[in-house]
Amino acid sequence: MTRTFDLLIRRACVVDADGEQGVADVGVRGGVITAVEPELTESATTEIDADGLVLLPGVVDSHVHLTDLAAHGSEGRSPAHERLARAGVTTAVEFFDFRTVLDQWHASAAGLTILGLQGLPAYTDGTPSARIRDDVGSALRDGAIGIKLLGGHFPSDPGSSARAIAEGADAGCYVAFHAGTTANGSNLDGMREALQLADGHPLHLAHTNAYLRGAVTELVEENQLALTLLHQHPEVVSEAHLAPLNLCLGGLDGDEFTDHIVVNCLRMGGYPTTRAGLVRAFADGFAHCLRQDAGQAVPVTGDEGRAVWERDPARASLCFPVNRRLSGFMQSCARRDESGTVRFDGTGEFVVDAISSDGGYWRNLVLDQGLALVQFGALSLPQLAHKTSRAPAALFGLRGKGTIAPGADADLVIVDSGQRTVRLTVAAGTVIFDGEHVVGQGGTVVTTEHGTAALRQRRIPHRVLDLTDGEFLRRGSAV
Ligand SMILES: [Zn+2]
Incomplete structure (x- = not known):
């Protein structure tokens, strides 16, 4: 039987988290990878010659901002989808204001798979728990897969932060925390406090590198202490980014x-x-x-x-060069052995699950800086594919993503690893960035069963995620 493909990528050096598969042809049909073989002789509607280039699974960016933080709440168009497509990202998770992402969807979407969290307001100890529960419920009904505590930026008191995490756990939804409360800032102390406030509930600790700026103690020691804390809290998942500049809001009272x-x-x-x-x-x-x-x-x-x-x-939006390179490096590359000893020799399990951008509408540095770590020798290409695609996909239970093999989603990125540039991005089997232009349109929102009615009403293509498939809930309930 002759096979035909919608898309055929020829002569790529194929790499995913399982290893380097050598130079191969990859055939795609119906949005799915259907063949990975040394040479495919069949024809295809679109053929891409990737000779000398590396084919990686599309980046699953586990922490982005699709809406300009300072302009959130506004309709109109977000350039972030396009920026992500150019950066090789095929799936991205909004970490601030998913409602605005959906408001801007039809004007902005560029073919990516998008899921997101809804930021909660700052609470005080006078805030009734019923109010927090309502906020969680409406976030899910509006299409988010969970909630984000904006602690470091807009802190709640410690007790209310703990109540919000517990309400999220009760609802069975995703819960992320930018560490910091009215008692502790967005630093190592705030990180330690966040892990305590979670009280064993599932938690995604956002951008661990950003808490480690030498404000509490010496920088290497801060990093070591943070890695030890994460080892002591296997129920907590985390990601780190590699951007030197941070981001905050310029408003005054x-x-x-x-x-x-x-x-x-x-x-x-x-x-x-x-x-x-x-x-x-x-x-x-x-x-x-x-x-x-x-x-x-x-x-x-x-x-x-x-x-x-x-x-x-x-x-x-203001930014300051406060993110320390050492913290980005240590948090991205550190592993630990069975005894919990932190290692940088390429053995053991990664301590921080994923490399993210905390970008979206700017600083989409996952592959640029990730490939720099590969050039430096700190990560292998399969390890980079693990930290930027396989592992983040697993956090959310995104089956079919993060792998280059028959049956997997055809979310792919072709990179020039020497130049650290993205040459082509494919999402759901369709080219969304051709090396020059973003040509992707539409896309898919991944939501929970609670969000389907809202998405149907907005006429946004969507599918339902079972969070119990993800590492976030699996790790959070194993303790
Ligand atoms: Zn962020």
């Missing part, structure tokens, strides 16, 4: 910044934590503001950065 991260950053830079302090930080090139340039968010500093911020502080 009088002379006080509403986002606690801004205050932290100014303090770290040795500036007064006021409007005047930020102005000085701009002048010194320490503070940056994101300027929108034809769909690209570009960090600008100096007078220019200050001008962008001053135009509309409440809707401005």
